[in-house]
Amino acid sequence: MSDPSGYSEKDLHREVSDLQTKSATAARLFDIRRIIGGLFVVYGVIVTIAGLTDDDAAIDKAQGININLWTGLGMLLLGIFFLAWLKLRPTAPPTPADTPDDQPSP
Amino acid sequence: MQTPTYLSAELRLPTNWLDYTILGIYFVVVLGIGFAARRSVKTSLDFFLSGRSLPAWVTGLAFIAANLGATEILGMAANSAQYGVYTTHWYWIGAIPAMVFLGLVMMPFYYGSKVRSVPEFLLLRFDKAAHLLSSVLFAFAAILIAGVNLYALAIVVEALLGWPEWVAIVVAGAFVLAYITLGGLSSAIYNEVLQFFVILAALIPLSILGLKKVGGWDGLSDSLTKSHGGDFMTAWGGTGIGSANPLGANWLTIVLGLGFVLSFGYWTTNFAEVQRALSAKNLSAAQRTPLIAAFPKIFIVFLVMIPGLVAAVLVPQIGTPASDLQYNDAIPYLMESLLPNGVLGIAVTGLLAAFMAGMAANISSFNTVFTTDIWQKYVTKDREDEYYVRFGRLITAIGVLASIGTAFLASSFSNIMSYLQTLFSFFNVPMFVVFIIGMFWKRASMKSGFWGLLAGTTAAMINYFWIYKEGIIDIPSDQGANFVSAIAGFVAGAVVMVAVSLFTAPKPTAELQGLVYGTRSPGMSEPAAVGDDAWYRRPALLGWGAVILAAACYIPFSF
Helix, strand or coil, X not given: CCCCCCCCHHHHHHHHHHHHHHCCHHHHCXXXXXXXXXXXXXXXXXXXXXXHCCCHHHHXXXXXXXXXXXXXXXXXXXXXXXXXXXXXXXXXXXXXXHCCCCCCCC | CCCCCCCCHHHCCCCCHHHHXXXXXXXXXXXXXXXXXXXXXXXXXXXXXHHHCECHHHHHHHHXXXXXXXXXXXXXXXXXXXXXXXXHHHHHCCCHXXXXXXXXXXXXXXXXXXXXXXHHHHHHHCCXXXXXXXXXXXXXXXXXXXXXXXXHHHHHHHHHHCCCXXXXXXXXXXXXXXXXXXXXXXHHHHHHHHHHHHHHHHHHHHHHXXXXXXXXXXXXXXXXXXXXXXXXXXXXXXXXXXXXXCCCCCHHHHHHHHHHHHHHHHHHHCHHHHHHHHCECCHHHHXXXXXXXXXXXXXXXXXHHHHHHHHHHHCCCCCCCCCCCCHHHHHHHHHHHHCCCCHHHHHHHHHHHHHHHHHHHHHHHXXXXXXXXXXXXXXXXXXXXXXXXXXXXXXXXXXXXXXXXXXXXXXXXXXXXXXXXXXXXHHHHHHHHHHHHHHHCCCCCCCHHHHHHHHHHHHHHHHHHHHHCCCCCCCCCHHHHHHHHHHHHHHHHHHHHHHHHHHCCCCCHHHHCCCCCCCCCHHHHCCCCCCCCCHHHCXXXXXXXXXXXXXXHHHHHCC
């Protein structure tokens, strides 16, 4: 296609642009905020409960701070933040022009 | 930089079912991300670059997480226990300027030219010889570094949890293999974002409890000034030229060596990092990727430095023969002595996640370079796109198996870690010099790229293996030798490039559009997406903001 020195920028532009129009990531990739939110809510609940039921030995080990309770609450808040962000600003649905019209590959 | 060569056996953590539950949940989520991301992979661009469609905050956090591997976390804590506040140089001058330069100056050329990898940019700017050489060098280095992450993980897991080394290597390798072959780069990036938050959830409680234990920052500062001298708690104390300090470096070598050559080589041309930015959804998001990453980078230093400094107070003999503890044990030691079950599980999960992310970043950049730059261009050309997706999955599996191999290989060398730091200077620095000259000097000829790369790599290797190892010139430490190798590689590469350019034909100006500073490509003029013109998303503001903030952070540690 191009001179023997190799690969021209135009070829690359065309190849990558073609692939980009066929790409399915934008339309089909789930939103990571759901996973971060979910995992941190679960971790937050587990670690908060651990903090509420900790005995004196665990608290003494952590310099008198109930570190499980505080870390658990912090993680819970972070999880809720991500879920709330997702709820308030959901991913924009792909516009019809962006959606490939062929069938999804298996 | 220190890396965890070995940990003391007495550091076995008191983990219980609660900690293992937390760890188990994480492994399930990691695999779940892989399966869920699988349906988004349709083209090779989806598999290797997430279809160039991710938002800036995701790619930005992945950019920082790909760097925040566990070798970095344990290593920088070790550095702090050994050298004190000097550690901040690796962050404030050794990372931020290069990250901002990547975002503001280089990213329009990378992203705008639509290249899929760093070597592919060299193909457009120079010729096939430079392209093939850089691809092969990168693929080779990526597998070695992935193997070192895997081996370091195995040693830490053996010390902390008591699993045999081979079990940890095979389990971690299998998980990384599964989630990357399933979901490609999207799943690697999503797992990195998750890892970023888990590692923060581990390091923040650890730093707070550590500070409480030694009487707050003032208590920490007073004890260390008393035991290690006043310079230990300053960033620049004792770095005048000619004065001795434990780091063995003066302000000039810190600024030029660390802040310029090594740091720019790592942050701007290492594809494991740049790939995260290339997967962003538009040029604005790609530019903001390293800039968004710069802000957490400025503050993460406190979360690794404080545990290191606290360990130096609690165990004054750390790192000397009088103590069982090595510098690398700083964070595991604090985990053992301060964290109750629950947060302990989070901390173990964070460390394991960081090791896996460090490995996955290398594997996901390796499979891209091997498939699009080596296989598709020189071996099996012009096949349908599905073929290259299948090949990408296959080469991921081969890459993971090869890094399991290099992990076992690494286990037979006692000081493979310091060798690998050296390899870094072999591979990144020559690449950087070729880039910087190619990007800013129009006259640099097509052939100069290959010869510059070859000369730079060879000079760095000759310096290390012959001049340093054979003792031709007396260099006091490995770190010092790495620094000299970097300079030798930089200078040799630059000189050879200039010399070759003077005697060979330049590339026609028409073919340099969008590749050389001062030219533009069509990809650079794409209209800003809705909302990207908001003031807080302006790359220049973010970039200069990060530089000023990093400079301001030095103030309290300078006097």
